[in-house]
Amino acid sequence: MTALIEVRDASVRYLSTGQDALGPISLTVNPGDLTLVSGPSGCGKSTLLRLVNGLVPHAYRAEVTGEVLVGGLPVAGRTIRDISTVVGTMLQDPRKQIVGTTVAAELAFGPENLGLPREEIRRRTAEVADRVGITHLLDRATAGLSGGELQMVAFAGVLVMRPKVVVVDEPLANLDPAASLRLMREVRRFVDGGGAAVVVEHRVEEILEFEPAEVLYLEEGTTRYQGPVEGFLGVAPVGHVKLPFSTLMDRAAELPAVTGPPRHAAGTGVPRLEYRDVTLGYGERTVLTGADLTLGPSERVAVLGPNGAGKSTLLRAAVLLVAASRGEVLVDGSPVADRSIKSLATTFGYVFQNPGQALFSATVGQELAFGPRNLGRSPAEIAEESEKVLRAVLLDGEKDIMDRPPRTLSYGQQRRLTVALALAMRPRTLILDEPTAGQDLHTTTEFIGHALAAETVESVYFITHDVDLALTYADRVVVVDEGRVVADASPAELARAEGVWSRAGLRATSLVRAVREHLPDAGPIPHPFDLARSLSHHARSNPSPQEGTTP
Amino acid sequence: MDVTPRYLGAGSFLSRRDPRVLLLVPVLYLVAVAGVDDLRPVLLCTAVALVYYRAAGIPWRGVRANWAFMLTFTTALVVANSVLTSADTRSGGSAEVLFTVPVTHTAVTWATLSYAAALLVRYVSLAMVGFPVAFNIAPSDLGVAFARLGLSQRLAYGVDLTFRFLPSTWASLQETVDAQRLRGYEHSRTRNPVKRLIALKPVVVPVTVNALIDAEDTVNAPELLQRVRGFRGHAHVLGHRQGGAAGVRLGGA
Amino acid sequence: MSTDATTPREPLLAISSRTVVFGAVGAALYAVLGLFSFLIPGTQSVTVRPAFALVPFFGKRFGVIAGFFVGFVGNAIIDLISGYGLQYWNWSVANGLVGAVAGLIFAYLPPIAGEGLRLVVTALGALVATAVGLLFVITDIWVQGIGFNTFFTVNYIPALIADGIAVVILTPALDAIWEPLSKRTGR
Numbered sequence A: 001m002t003a004l005i006e007v008r009d010a011s012v013r014y015l016s017t018g019q020d021a022l023g024p025i026s027l028t029v030n031p032g033d034l035t036l037v038s039g040p041s042g043c044g045k046s047t048l049l050r051l052v053n054g055l056v057p058h059a060y061r062a063e064v065t066g067e068v069l070v071g072g073l074p075v076a077g078r079t080i081r082d083i084s085t086v087v088g089t090m091l092q093d094p095r096k097q098i099v100g101t102t103v104a105a106e107l108a109f110g111p112e113n114l115g116l117p118r119e120e121i122r123r124r125t126a127e128v129a130d131r132v133g134i135t136h137l138l139d140r141a142t143a144g145l146s147g148g149e150l151q152m153v154a155f156a157g158v159l160v161m162r163p164k165v166v167v168v169d170e171p172l173a174n175l176d177p178a179a180s181l182r183l184m185r186e187v188r189r190f191v192d193g194g195g196a197a198v199v200v201e202h203r204v205e206e207i208l209e210f211e212p213a214e215v216l217y218l219e220e221g222t223t224r225y226q227g228p229v230e231g232f233l234g235v236a237p238v239g240h241v242k243l244p245f246s247t248l249m250d251r252a253a254e255l256p257a258v259t260g261p262p263r264h265a266a267g268t269g270v271p272r273l274e275y276r277d278v279t280l281g282y283g284e285r286t287v288l289t290g291a292d293l294t295l296g297p298s299e300r301v302a303v304l305g306p307n308g309a310g311k312s313t314l315l316r317a318a319v320l321l322v323a324a325s326r327g328e329v330l331v332d333g334s335p336v337a338d339r340s341i342k343s344l345a346t347t348f349g350y351v352f353q354n355p356g357q358a359l360f361s362a363t364v365g366q367e368l369a370f371g372p373r374n375l376g377r378s379p380a381e382i383a384e385e386s387e388k389v390l391r392a393v394l395l396d397g398e399k400d401i402m403d404r405p406p407r408t409l410s411y412g413q414q415r416r417l418t419v420a421l422a423l424a425m426r427p428r429t430l431i432l433d434e435p436t437a438g439q440d441l442h443t444t445t446e447f448i449g450h451a452l453a454a455e456t457v458e459s460v461y462f463i464t465h466d467v468d469l470a471l472t473y474a475d476r477v478v479v480v481d482e483g484r485v486v487a488d489a490s491p492a493e494l495a496r497a498e499g500v501w502s503r504a505g506l507r508a509t510s511l512v513r514a515v516r517e518h519l520p521d522a523g524p525i526p527h528p529f530d531l532a533r534s535l536s537h538h539a540r541s542n543p544s545p546q547e548g549t550t551p
Numbered sequence B: 001m002d003v004t005p006r007y008l009g010a011g012s013f014l015s016r017r018d019p020r021v022l023l024l025v026p027v028l029y030l031v032a033v034a035g036v037d038d039l040r041p042v043l044l045c046t047a048v049a050l051v052y053y054r055a056a057g058i059p060w061r062g063v064r065a066n067w068a069f070m071l072t073f074t075t076a077l078v079v080a081n082s083v084l085t086s087a088d089t090r091s092g093g094s095a096e097v098l099f100t101v102p103v104t105h106t107a108v109t110w111a112t113l114s115y116a117a118a119l120l121v122r123y124v125s126l127a128m129v130g131f132p133v134a135f136n137i138a139p140s141d142l143g144v145a146f147a148r149l150g151l152s153q154r155l156a157y158g159v160d161l162t163f164r165f166l167p168s169t170w171a172s173l174q175e176t177v178d179a180q181r182l183r184g185y186e187h188s189r190t191r192n193p194v195k196r197l198i199a200l201k202p203v204v205v206p207v208t209v210n211a212l213i214d215a216e217d218t219v220n221a222p223e224l225l226q227r228v229r230g231f232r233g234h235a236h237v238l239g240h241r242q243g244g245a246a247g248v249r250l251g252g253a
Numbered sequence C: 001m002s003t004d005a006t007t008p009r010e011p012l013l014a015i016s017s018r019t020v021v022f023g024a025v026g027a028a029l030y031a032v033l034g035l036f037s038f039l040i041p042g043t044q045s046v047t048v049r050p051a052f053a054l055v056p057f058f059g060k061r062f063g064v065i066a067g068f069f070v071g072f073v074g075n076a077i078i079d080l081i082s083g084y085g086l087q088y089w090n091w092s093v094a095n096g097l098v099g100a101v102a103g104l105i106f107a108y109l110p111p112i113a114g115e116g117l118r119l120v121v122t123a124l125g126a127l128v129a130t131a132v133g134l135l136f137v138i139t140d141i142w143v144q145g146i147g148f149n150t151f152f153t154v155n156y157i158p159a160l161i162a163d164g165i166a167v168v169i170l171t172p173a174l175d176a177i178w179e180p181l182s183k184r185t186g187r
């Protein structure tokens, strides 16, 4: 049996920058293998995948040394198309992959071009859609899909092509835990059906329960660890990889001390944002109904919920990007409809799910000045503010950052810049839509920490799929599901509310279970590290990740 | 707002024809009537055009606005052309001057008027054969139609791809406008065209750049490369596309 | 076959999948953004369509074919959406020619290092391309059966003014932003 993928100490150097991005590294993937690739942002994961699907060196100008075999044949001599019949690729950002106007058209597209008969196309499409659980989306326009819905569609689009091995780049980035489970189940089934998969992912815990045969941990392009899961859990850097809680307890001794972000004094009684029996939707599609919700002026609120539940829609209503078709939305006690966009813009700093959306200036400096200038602030004021906000989002370190063209920053940096743009308006409340999607644990912690610490900001409302993030940093968690607000509680209470975790879209993580078992009902939840340290002495009484988390 | 062509004539006689027909007829008709500017033959052609137009079964409600626009536009053009600047240099017909236009002092004769009428009617008939192209071809079939007309497979695929990009482009435009409004951006009131154009940068630039950057990866997505090659494949599925068209209209909403 | 993510230029008339995809992206952009236009105050016929600036831009950055494609298909779609079929097909061709000419001009110009100079040259090149490409509208004399004066005074000149302004202002802006990104790849 020849290996599907065989990489022999290969290394990659991108010619455009002349820097080594990867290697030397080796990797073998046989039918039936599920390989997990992880590592901090910028360590070369995507590059490895490009090496395997032939984009490097065929599409990206890069110098490759060493050997890369796909399906037993060297990549060098073959075309991307030829390789793509063996390796199916799912890009990091599904938007870039989906070229179908409707989901149905998207799925049918690949097979159509293989010249398959119509019945066959219909069969494949229906089958894959059903398996991946997107049948209800088939007639929808891809443009109107929510972040997570897109990702499932993209994966389905890869599966209908029936490749031998799929390489998947951070598939879970925008998926709710349940969807992640569904997606990974599909990957696993594909693997068990004689295929193979290489999965790049930061959310290690969610992959572990699918028993990857091998874990490859990269740092700065070189292999830091390669081997079975058990060994990995032993050596993985705790600050950089999100490990199962039980592992944290086993390694309690080496956990670094953590200082949570400072808490702001409770503000006045008038709620910052209030929904009174609000109904929201797009055109005929109603997304949220009968939402009653009150968010305080100095609260940290996390919004959880399945993909497409309406989380983004809910918070977009706060800045009038969606108007309530029923009920009313109040900001600081007055109807949002009466407020000018500008006054809203200084009340809420809104950071969109997709970073690049607003960047248009030639330099970061000009970009930062745009908003404040629209508010008529003085250049001096603006300059000073800009410095401050860049510091707040850890970008001040970058070399002459002010003169960099914004879009040449790395994806993670662009995300942080968009937060800086929001902060530059001196908002009293920060609204973050999935701020940490696709970022490694280290960046996430730093980033959220600083966002919460920014002094002008009284309150932060953030949407996330990362349950642990919500439990750790929010003092209140709101769960949106099936167009309604289904839960609104403190992290500790939520962890206990069995009903919530059994719902579609949410799953109890090992941290949730630990909290449930070891903490009193009320009161804040300590940082996982602290909790692990304090609990480490009854390590035995805790479930191992496998038995604990298998569905 | 709907950014994708509307597919109105579904199920009508013309809609069931090969899209190529709908593309070729207007061209041929155009050639046919190009020279004719005598009222009677023009009316004859128009009668034919009308029959053709009826066969398209385009609901009147759907296109009232388009007709209104088209008529005002062409009337303006005709007046400008035949009456104001007396482009009609033919002698003959009755040369008797009916009246002279104040500013331009061009003399208006029966000839000019009938010529103007012929011109106007001809435009209308052109529109009649033109509309079915707009409303009776499922957008997703256009690409295939071009391909079958001998256009390069790849360019034909490009046409197809363009229609696929329309809704997402529209969506990203909306998103960008939203994002900028939250940064205090508002559409400039100024009447100075230069200022207005400059004021559009915060919207035009990011939408364009985002589209390009995404394309940079799309162009490298392996199965896309495969798709570009395999475009001929579409020929198989003409017709099962009407479903697609429904979605396409949805896209802009 | 291998597309090259790092260099926009290719053999003049090559139709790579890069040409196709960028052509399609451009056409879609032009079609969507092209739906917006405004009258120049004091004139009846001079409507500025800001998105027109995209046509020479794509010609410059992605070559003759892509440029033509963007102008032709983009304008055709705008016509389709606003509902008058393809009867003004020759205007679509003219739009396409603008893109193609821009592609040619900049293909033969040496790359310019100086930021400021590049902006000026881009503006001028785009303007020339517009002036040349739009000349095709002379076919209106045959298509719409109008006189030369009408073509020149009612059709060509106003179009040239309107599109000229858009091109001179927006094309260099777009080009300046894209310049540093044109080499950027990956993320």
Ligand SMILES: Nc1ncnc2c1ncn2[C@@H]1O[C@H](COP(=O)(O)OP(=O)(O)OP(=O)(O)O)[C@@H](O)[C@H]1O
Residues within 6 Å of the ligand: A014, A015, A016, A017, A020, A021, A039, A040, A041, A042, A043, A044, A045, A046, A047, A048, A060, A092, A410, A411, A412, C184, C185, C186, C187
């Ligand atoms: N096309 C490219 N040209 C030049 N340098 C590149 C290119 N793509 C990536 N790089 C650089 O190579 C290194 C590895 O990039 P890569 O995208 O593989 O990281 P990654 O592990 O996928 O990061 P992330 O987790 O953020 O996706 C980074 O320093 C990046 O800046």
Ligand SMILES: Nc1ncnc2c1ncn2[C@@H]1O[C@H](COP(=O)(O)OP(=O)(O)OP(=O)(O)O)[C@@H](O)[C@H]1O
Residues within 6 Å of the ligand: A144, A145, A146, A147, A148, A149, A174, A282, A285, A287, A305, A306, A307, A308, A309, A310, A311, A312, A313, A314, A353
């Ligand atoms: N502009 C739009 N037009 C039409 N439908 C939309 C639009 N934006 C979102 N929707 C739909 O509204 C529903 C809620 O979308 P929303 O983005 O609020 O979900 P979400 O909870 O943020 O999901 P995710 O976690 O995947 O981002 C989804 O079904 C989505 O398809």
Ligand SMILES: [Mg+2]
Residues within 6 Å of the ligand: A045, A046, A047, A092, A169
């Ligand atoms: Mg990556």
Ligand SMILES: [Mg+2]
Residues within 6 Å of the ligand: A146, A147, A311, A312, A313, A353, A433
């Ligand atoms: Mg969302």
